[in-house]
Amino acid sequence: MSRAKPAPLNVFVIDELREFRRLIGEGRLLSEADFRRKRMVAPNRLARLKASGSVFSVDVDGSAFYPTFFIDPTYNRRRLERICRMLWPAPPNERIFFLTQRSGALGAITPLQALAEDENYKRLLVLAHGWASEYSRTVVTIHDGKFSAKAKLPLVCTGVDEIDPRVNIFLRARNALHDGGNLSPERQYPPYPRLRAATVFITCETLPGTKTDREARLDVRVARGQAYSTALFESGIGQDMAPVIVSDDDDIVTVVRKVLDSNRR
Structure with missing residues (x-):
């Protein structure tokens, strides 16, 4: 059975906090405890991943929540983490937007989808570098x-x-x-x-x-x-x-x- 495509994350809204709370309710943002359990990663290992920019979280009501695409086997983890390290200068909410919104430079697919195919991934590397440098x-x-x-x-x-x-x-x-x-x-x-x-x-x-x-x-x-x-x-x-x-x-x-x-x- 094919997987349903998730709706894009609409982070550029008037009430960003309400949007993030909605995503938590839909299970698309995970608490740190849930993320560590599903990713099977120890706290010190997660801290190193965050410090390097390989993964990131958003703050909601004083707690860290992690996007579920970091644990989704659909996406090439090695490539995703490399892209995330490039996106590090941008705020976390902007990184979510970049990864989940369709891009004309990628042929109207999202950066997450571009991870799957070599040529799209090469274009994504160029796009991510230029986008992150603006921050x-x-x-x-x-x-x-x-x-x-x-x-x-x-x-x-x-x-x-x-x-x-x-x-x-x-x-x-x-x-x-x-x-x-x-x-x-x-x-x-x-x-x-x-x-x-x-x-x-x-x-x-x-x-x-x-x-x-x-x-x-x-x-x-x-x-x-x-x-x-x-x-x-x-x-x-x-x-x-x-x-x-x-x-x-x-x-x-x-x-x-x-x-x-x-x-x-």
Whole structure:
């Protein structure tokens, strides 16, 4: 007997809490205890799955509830969990919507249905990556001068990139400053200045919201053909970065790019 197709989850409603309660009543959202029992997973294993983004839950009345598609044998579990890890930057309710709504990019099938066939799954990987990246962006600002808590330094350049916040912070910052990217000012006319000292802030913005987290500050100093940099992370940990060879003709944006290139692995 063929399985009946579940109706799409309508999470974009005025009363989201009422919608989730309806799904609980229909058995399409499970309590953690029921989910662990049906998935046959221990609490510590479930915690690791959630931490990695492989599974997720929504909060209803202060308790975690899990979508039943995580225990449905219809769907390729390995592929589903990989997609869910990609969707991690988005809020859980948005992830449910993405997975259960038909997509024109997938030929009017849902991402869950796309898991079954190789070509559809390849298209889904591309779609999921682009969709999830819209929920988080890394912002890099470069300022003229040595950092001072009492002084507002002149802004030289701002770079922005939509990228998964779990990616290495220096790689994200470098992507935000890449040539031809989303830079302001976008043209080097007049050229960016050649500076002996600069302060760089790396910030992660989570959408929608927007929630802003200052992740790190780089103190950059140029002397005798080399750039010396120290990173101070939000946790309070400092890191001296390896000196980088620079040219007398390098403007400060080029210098910062070289510093990030040497530390993004």
